[in-house]
Amino acid sequence: MIRVLIVDDEQLIRSGLRLILEAAGDITVVGEAADGAAARAEVRRLRPDVVLLDVRMPGMDGLAAAPDIVAAGARVIMLTTFDRDAYVHHALRAGAVGFLLKDTAPADLTAAVRAVASGDAMLAPAVTRRLIDSFAERGPSRRHTARRQLQCLTARELEIARAVGRGCANAQIARQLLMSEATVKGHVSRAMTKVGAGNRVQLAILVHDAELP
Structure with a gap:
């Protein structure tokens, strides 16, 4: 409850x-x-x-x-x-x-x-x-910095971080990637820790700044 x-x-x-x-x-x-x-x-x-x-x-x-x-x-x-x-x-x-x-x-x-x-x-x-949009600082410098921060993530963590950047909740990501919600939550938590994000919104902003293809 x-x-x-x-x-x-x-x-x-x-x-x-x-x-x-x-x-x-x-x-x-x-x-x-x-x-x-x-x-x-x-x-x-x-x-x-x-x-x-x-x-x-x-x-x-x-x-x-x-x-x-x-x-x-x-x-x-x-x-x-x-x-x-x-x-x-x-x-x-x-x-x-x-x-x-x-x-x-x-x-x-x-x-x-x-x-x-x-x-x-x-x-x-x-x-x-x-x-x-208001948090994101546009321009090559900010994009480069954000991409460098995200380099520490594994391929799976980056995939999930990008889904967070699209506004997906853990349950949605789990369905999309055919994994358990608990596994997704663990990946999100590790990704936030690695890049120094205090919450999912900050992780989403970082992904947005990186302008990943």
């Missing part, structure tokens, strides 16, 4: 998210909080696997609370009604591994929680391409 903490200053939104998540069957909402400060305390008390964290809240907002929540061992999905690039950048720098808009479909929300709990990163499709 995946343990989730919901953090949003609006009770109605928290209640709606709880109904969606608990209907999934394999997800339980262990608690709620209305601001970042309360969220930090609840994470220490409840030890959730995943925290759905609103970006904008009175008092301490989600971006300010995220580093401590990540440090406590929880995986963070930022939630917002906005898709401004600055929010995404701040969230990733704070250690978040997911970024979703609040109008995300219920099925996509539960899929994101499962993906993040299993070690994947999950970004709203509306912001993924623009995010990677």
Whole structure:
């Protein structure tokens, strides 16, 4: 069972998210909080696997609370009604591994929680391409540097890294390459360690920078 903490200053939104998540069957909402400060305390008390964290809240907002929540061992999905690039950048720098808009479909929300709990990163499709483009520094120098970083990967690790760069989750990669999801996860983890990527998004950006054929 995946343990989730919901953090949003609006009770109605928290209640709606709880109904969606608990209907999934394999997800339980262990608690709620209305601001970042309360969220930090609840994470220490409840030890959730995943925290759905609103970006904008009175008092301490989600971006300010995220580093401590990540440090406590929880995986963070930022939630917002906005898709401004600055929010995404701040969230990733704070250690978040997911970024979703609040109008995300219920099925996509539960899929994101499962993906993040299993070690994947999950970004709203509306912001993924623009995010990677904004991080990527174009030009021969950046391309050369990225390709040099990726040279340490085995052929299989590079193949899987390229799939991560296309936005594929572990389950998709496993189906495409006819291997177990656990094996894919191991390859992704080793690839991130070798190239110094803190999460899957950073690995995807590196692959994108390399402009591999």
